[in-house]
Amino acid sequence: MLVQSLKKDCVMALVYEFVWRILHALLHLQRALISWFRVRLWNWRLWKRAVAALLVPLALGFQNHKKLGSSAGKQGLRRVRWGADGKSLEKLPMHVGLLIVEEELHYTDIANLVVWCMAVGISYVSVYDHQGIFRRNNSRLMDEILKQRHDLLGLDSAKHSLEFLNNRNEKQDHQVLSCQAVVKALSPDDGKPSIVRAAQELCRAVEEKERRSKDIDVHMLDAVLRGSVHIPDPDLVLKFGSLESTLGFLPWHIRLSEFISLPSHTDLSYEDFFSALTRYATCEQRQGK
Structure with missing residues (x-):
């Protein structure tokens, strides 16, 4: 019995030693494989970065070229659409007032x-804010309009001529008649104060015997207010802001x-701008009736 027990212990010891050696070998193999994969992975990353460094500039150049081509195409389609939109409306305003009641x-x-007004075929645009900021910075506004005309209309910008009216050139009606679009920046001085000035002018004319008081009527006051350049009254006024007032x-x-x-x-x-034009085209105007 003792001999059999010793033999059994020896066999188990040999088995344990064999298993331990196998596990030790597997451990070394695992470490070797991990080291090999790390090296290969690092080399792969290096290769990947190198390829990316070569291909990314080419891809970006292709995308930029594609974007430039697509953007130019889209601009052309937009210009064609704007002209077609203006012709599709039953009624297109001749004079649009832009009334800004925002701070x-x-x-x-x-x-x-x-520029959108010009593109759809509107002939006169008045820009008004109650602080007179656009009127005082008339040249800045006009420079921005010219810039956007070039950006939005591209090569077609030459087809859309502009005339900017202010106090110095309002009497140059021969230039106005030769233009497709006339733009004017307004302020509160063009409202009630202008009516007062026109009335004072008529009163002085009566005092100096240049006019007779019985000849003064609404039509004469209207003619004095308009001066030598006849700009039609606004057919449509787009008011921007939540304040319910025209502010003069x-x-x-x-x-x-x-x-x-x-x-x-x-x-x-x-789209919002054209939606407003569509609302105007479909509205019923009673002309004061």
């Missing part, structure tokens, strides 16, 4: 609106104007 004014957004915008000229309110002129899309 913050954005020149680029207003310039976009003016041309009280004499808007008797028959259609008003459409929009939340803001900031980031206004062409």
Whole structure:
């Protein structure tokens, strides 16, 4: 019994030693494999980075070229669409007033609106804010309009001529008649104060015997207010802002104007602009009846 027990212990010891050696060998094999994979993985990353360094500039160049081509194509399609949109309306306003009753004014957004008006075929655009900021910064507004005309209309910008009216050139009606679009920046001084000045002018004319008091009527006052350049009254006024007031915008000229309110002129899309024109085209104007 003792001999059998010793033999059994020896066999178990040999088995344990064999198993331990196998496990030790597997451990070394695992470490070797991990080291090999790390080296291969590092080399693969190096290769991947090298290939990316070569291919990325080519890919970016192709994408930029594709974007430039697609953007130019989209601009052309937009220009064609804008012209077609204007012709599709039953009624297109000849004169649009842009009435901004917001505190913050954005020149680029207003310039976009003016260019869209030109693109659909509107002949006169008046821009008004109650602080007179656009009127005082008339040259900045006009520079932005010219820039956006070039950016939005591209090669077609030459087809859309512009005339900017201010106090110095309002009497140059021969230039106005030769232009496709006339733009004017207005302020509260063009509202009630202009009516007062016209009335004072008529009174002085009566005092100096240049006119007779019985000849003064609405039509004469209207002629004095308009001066030598006849710009039609606004057919449509787009009011931007939540304030329910015209804030002195041309009280004499808007008797028959259609008003459409929009939340803001900031980031206004062409779709929102054209939707307002569509509302105007489908509205029934009673002409004061």
